Amino acid sequence: MATSNPGFDGRRAATLRDVAALAGVSIATASKALNGRDQVHPETRERVIAAAAKVAFRPNPMAQGLLRGQTGTVGLLTDDLVGRFSLPILMGAEDEFGSGSVSVFLADARGDAIRQRHHLHAFLDRRVDGLIAVASNTDPRATLGRELPIPVIYAYGPSLDPDDTSLVPDNVSAGEIAVEHLVTTGRRHLALISGDEAYLAARDRTEGVQRAVAAAGLSLVEQVMYGSWSEAWGRTATRALVDRVPELDGIICASDQIARGSLDALRDLGVPVPERVAVLGFDNWEAVVADSRPPLTSVDMNFEALGRAAARRLTQAMSGERHAGGVEKLPVRLVARASTARV
Amino acid sequence: MATSNPGFDGRRAATLRDVAALAGVSIATASKALNGRDQVHPETRERVIAAAAKVAFRPNPMAQGLLRGQTGTVGLLTDDLVGRFSLPILMGAEDEFGSGSVSVFLADARGDAIRQRHHLHAFLDRRVDGLIAVASNTDPRATLGRELPIPVIYAYGPSLDPDDTSLVPDNVSAGEIAVEHLVTTGRRHLALISGDEAYLAARDRTEGVQRAVAAAGLSLVEQVMYGSWSEAWGRTATRALVDRVPELDGIICASDQIARGSLDALRDLGVPVPERVAVLGFDNWEAVVADSRPPLTSVDMNFEALGRAAARRLTQAMSGERHAGGVEKLPVRLVARASTARV
DNA sequence: ACAGTCACAGAAAACCTTTTCGGTATTTTC
DNA sequence: GAAAATACCGAAAAGGTTTTCTGTGACTGT
Helix, strand or coil, X not given: CCCCCCCCCCCCCCCHHHHHHHHCXXXXXXXXXXXXXXXXXXXXXXXXXXXXXXXXXXXXXXXXXXXXXXXXXEEEEECCCCCCCHHHHHHHHHHHHHCCCCEEEEEECCCCXXXXXXXXXXXXXXXXXXXXXXXXXXXXXCCCCCCCCCCEEEECCCECCXXXXXXXXXXXXXXXXXXXXXXXXXXXXXXXXXXXXXXXXXXXXXXXXXXXXXXXXXXXXXXXXXXXXXXXXXXXXXXXXXXHCCCCCEEEECCHHHHHHHHHHHHHHCCCCCCCCEEEEECCCHHHHHHCCCCCEEEECCHHHHHHHHHHHHHHHHCCCCCCCEEEEECCEEECCHHHCCC | CCCCCCCCCCCCCCCHHHHHHHHCCCHHHHHHHHCCCCCCCHHHHHHHHHHHHHCCCCCCHXXXXXXXXXXXXXXXXXXXXXXCCHHHHHHXXXXXXXXXXXXXXXXXXXXXXXXXXXXXXXXXXXXXCEXXXXXXXXXXXXXXXXXXXXXXXXXXXXXXXXXXXXXXXXXXXHHHHHHHHHHHCCCCCEEEECCCCCCHHHHHHHHHHHHHHHHCCCCCCCCCECCCCCHHHHHHHHHHHHHHXXXXXXXXXXXXXXXXXXXXXXXXXXXXXXXXXXXXXXCCCHHHXXXXXXXXEEEECCHHHHHHHHHHHHHHHHCCCCCCCEEEEECCEEECCHHHXXX
């Protein structure tokens, strides 16, 4: 039945007016029928629904937004899309929102303050209903503003303003978990090759390691070694370590890349992993842990879950729940692989 | 001078009505004043502008959009946010749009057809002005739809429909460039360790390599070896190669990861790089090339430029320019590092 | 038969901005 | 000094939807 719809040419997107005309009712009735309001005869409702289906009617979100003062959008403002840390957070948030009816705007400030302000204002101009700010590292960062008209959740890097709500991975706990795992699997002579001391993540993980070592009644076989996050640093530090500490049986590396370097050095030196020394990293970076020899045990920071949590928190805040603010630390988890297998 | 603005409480975002009232003019005049229309006395215009500044007026994009039938937004629909290939494309596109006044929606289909349709319709419902579809690999993919009401640019993986416009990296040329570089730096006995043959990228790069080898009047010292994209494959293939072909002096690996494995195997075997054998990869993946020993020469697929180009093409299409459609291949570039240094 | 309910439909306002058009005062032209 | 042009401003409509309020006809109970 290919009847033509008078007044509707099919090129332009159908409006409620088209639906109403086709169903022979007023615009008001059509709206009520489609939105499940009562005050509409069942038969009329069906006619409207059929008409809407026929012209593929989809309400114009701009008209809806104009009316109810909400856009159904949120902004994701990242400092650093390149770095692989913020990405899973974005993914988690995007997924959590996207499966609902919220659409997400993405903007990358690239670590530039000007750009950040630009994008923040672009978001505000667009009337996003909320905002997630994802930093490029876990160091505390300046707030985006104290009197913003919309709720903001800071993810990864917490806001310096205690009134803001921040969600961060628990790096201290990550350090503890690492030690507990090694101790559980029978290691007693542990060393820590940390990362760049300028990063809070490095210091936090170190703190966790030291706490857990003390709690286990042990002490590190060597002073904590700070350096960079690179494989090269992992190699140098490991060589020095093996030289100085013959009884060494477990190396905690503050990143997967460092651990990768450590593994390489140990292989060069002929030290078998995990038979003589266990090696463990942080971040659980798939590309690194899977291809290393042997596969690397690593502490996963649960970034995707963090993104999801941020999205849920934002959703709550947008629906009016007031929160005290502050920094919440989210749990991390250890992924065991061959590099720390019990011997 | 903290005078209160009658009728404007500061909580709600200021509207043109507030500005007009504050400046003592009509809404129409206020609009014209702010939009640089003539028919406004210079002095009046100044008053309006001052009023707008005072209440921090920003036009409501929903009202504007409703009127002009455009939203000033585009959708970025990716198949795979995790994979590191689509990300730089997104970055390029985001940057190109974001520096203008276009905002970008992001959605990740995660390789799932249902999810893809869901997000496509979410975008259409939001009335985005255009769409960029980023695939997870270079294999041709199904079109998103033949009769979409907005322009669509396919990036990375081209659409199977020849009427669609697709932008892809030139993998054949990438293969050629790799060979030319090795030949130029004095290598004559080349082998190719390719990737997973199921991927068009692997076959295209292989084709380019073979063409360029022939063009140089040479031939590969071994049949093309297909395998996987992993370091492990790079190691096995390299060991076999070194075993069988003593005169070998250049290995082309179809990805940086394969190359990384190859370098590891060569070091294990005591074959010096680049002194005896040059090694070269594809993708220029920072984390891999920088930390490998020696640093790895690699063919960069220029993904960010591809994203920018896609954004520009979409902008053209949105402003009405008709394009013939088809697949356009974008140039790639070689980044030389120590692993292929001339001896 | 009549007041009072009830079920349903539609008119109109509201959201905010832009543009067209008409109107009023002022200036220019001969 | 009259006629025409100019400069400026505001009213109103348009864009698409939702909601409130009013209206109408049918039904209930006595």
